[in-house]
Amino acid sequence: MLSDQSRPVIAATLPVVGENLGEITQRFYTHLFEAHPELLDGVFNRGNQAGGRQQEALAGSIAAFAGHLLNKADELPDQLLARISHKHASLGVRPEQYGLVHEHLMWAIVDVLGAAVTADVAAAWDEVYWLMANVLINQERDLYRTAGLASTEVWREWTITRKTAETEGVVTLVLEPADGAAAAASLPGQYVSVRIPMQDGLLQPRQYSLSRADDGSTRQITVKRERPATGPQGEVSAALHDRFHLGDRVQVSAPFGEVVLRPSDRPLVLASAGVGITPHAGMLSHLARTGSQRSVTFLHVDRNPGPAILQRQIQEDLAGVPSARFVAWDSTSGAFRGGSHDRRPGRMNIDPIALPEGAEYFLCGPLPFMQGIRTSLLRRGVSPRDIHYEVFGPDLWIADDVAQAA
Numbered sequence: 001m002l003s004d005q006s007r008p009v010i011a012a013t014l015p016v017v018g019e020n021l022g023e024i025t026q027r028f029y030t031h032l033f034e035a036h037p038e039l040l041d042g043v044f045n046r047g048n049q050a051g052g053r054q055q056e057a058l059a060g061s062i063a064a065f066a067g068h069l070l071n072k073a074d075e076l077p078d079q080l081l082a083r084i085s086h087k088h089a090s091l092g093v094r095p096e097q098y099g100l101v102h103e104h105l106m107w108a109i110v111d112v113l114g115a116a117v118t119a120d121v122a123a124a125w126d127e128v129y130w131l132m133a134n135v136l137i138n139q140e141r142d143l144y145r146t147a148g149l150a151s152t153e154v155w156r157e158w159t160i161t162r163k164t165a166e167t168e169g170v171v172t173l174v175l176e177p178a179d180g181a182a183a184a185a186s187l188p189g190q191y192v193s194v195r196i197p198m199q200d201g202l203l204q205p206r207q208y209s210l211s212r213a214d215d216g217s218t219r220q221i222t223v224k225r226e227r228p229a230t231g232p233q234g235e236v237s238a239a240l241h242d243r244f245h246l247g248d249r250v251q252v253s254a255p256f257g258e259v260v261l262r263p264s265d266r267p268l269v270l271a272s273a274g275v276g277i278t279p280h281a282g283m284l285s286h287l288a289r290t291g292s293q294r295s296v297t298f299l300h301v302d303r304n305p306g307p308a309i310l311q312r313q314i315q316e317d318l319a320g321v322p323s324a325r326f327v328a329w330d331s332t333s334g335a336f337r338g339g340s341h342d343r344r345p346g347r348m349n350i351d352p353i354a355l356p357e358g359a360e361y362f363l364c365g366p367l368p369f370m371q372g373i374r375t376s377l378l379r380r381g382v383s384p385r386d387i388h389y390e391v392f393g394p395d396l397w398i399a400d401d402v403a404q405a406a
């Protein structure tokens, strides 16, 4: 993979590059957007930029990739790369954009590290960049090819045909293609990017899991109004809640995402928290629609003492999957919400839950929640190979490593 001349140079400079990656990526983005402000119109998520999370993500992914090249020369970090390429495909990223990123990233490395960047050092980091970029370009080309789309055809206009309030701060939107053409098939667990104009006219994209099975003509997403503790409030989720109504159009990407339910007879355990229930609701909906006989254990924790997100759909789908079981935890009041399912107070505790033999596991929710559940599962002897989890947002790469180490 990495050439013999670059390997020692990367090994020698990774610590200093790693130490300065935060500053390098910050200067990189500033320089990139000064030269190409159009990239803030529909490609980059400026909420993540403002909160510094995009910078951390890029820094983390470069460091993780370079470290991987040094430590595991014969294999690629597949999970890391697949997550990036699926997300890029959902944004219509094009090969030539890697050239732009390269130019501005190398500029930032030299800008921050100065004379330490000798010709050899620059050449070695150039090699790391293109090793990673070329894998991503190829993977993204395959994703576009499989979807039967050019990168420029990923986005289409869709019309909001239903808008339902779920719980305080969560709405479900049903969308239909504005041109009446058929929708590309989606897999259970996949997401779409949604792109809408902000008050200043710039388009902003966000990813949302599909919360109901593919029916060939509509897409359903369920959106929580984002109120992060740091950085700006979620401007796209707020706009979808407040400014977008029935009949309005939004741009929606083709479906992507690699954490999907594959055809299988194995028992399934779904564990979600909060709005992380959305991809699992989509998976359950798919199982109900296809008359699946799989054993399903659906575990969910929420801090909303009112009706749960997508409650009616989930109850109907549970009734449609003969061996499905639902257990809910209420982390706030400790009160039981009633209803026909097993309900428990406090945060999710899977230790007393019987785990079916030979199951596969899907986790979705805040990162610490997934780390905690994953650790409990590993302690009970579940193989890491059988635990799938989606991490939305740019802390993906670092999160991935942390979760792997848990």
Ligand SMILES: NC(=O)C1=CN([C@@H]2O[C@H](COP(=O)(O)OP(=O)(O)OC[C@H]3O[C@@H](n4cnc5c(N)ncnc54)[C@H](OP(=O)(O)O)[C@@H]3O)[C@@H](O)[C@H]2O)C=CC1
Binding pocket: 191, 209, 224, 273, 274, 275, 276, 277, 278, 279, 301, 302, 303, 330, 331, 332, 347, 348, 364, 365, 366, 367, 368, 369, 372, 390, 391, 392, 393
């Ligand atoms: N496809 C995907 O990858 C998707 C991912 N998501 C992700 O799901 C997350 C959901 O967020 P949101 O609805 O705001 O979650 P909340 O912050 O509202 O938390 C939801 C529940 O999770 C519990 N919880 C939080 N942290 C932990 C922890 N460390 N250990 C155990 N339980 C915990 C909370 O308990 P308590 O009240 O005690 O804090 C609460 O009951 C987001 O991070 C979002 O990015 C969402 C949709 C799709």
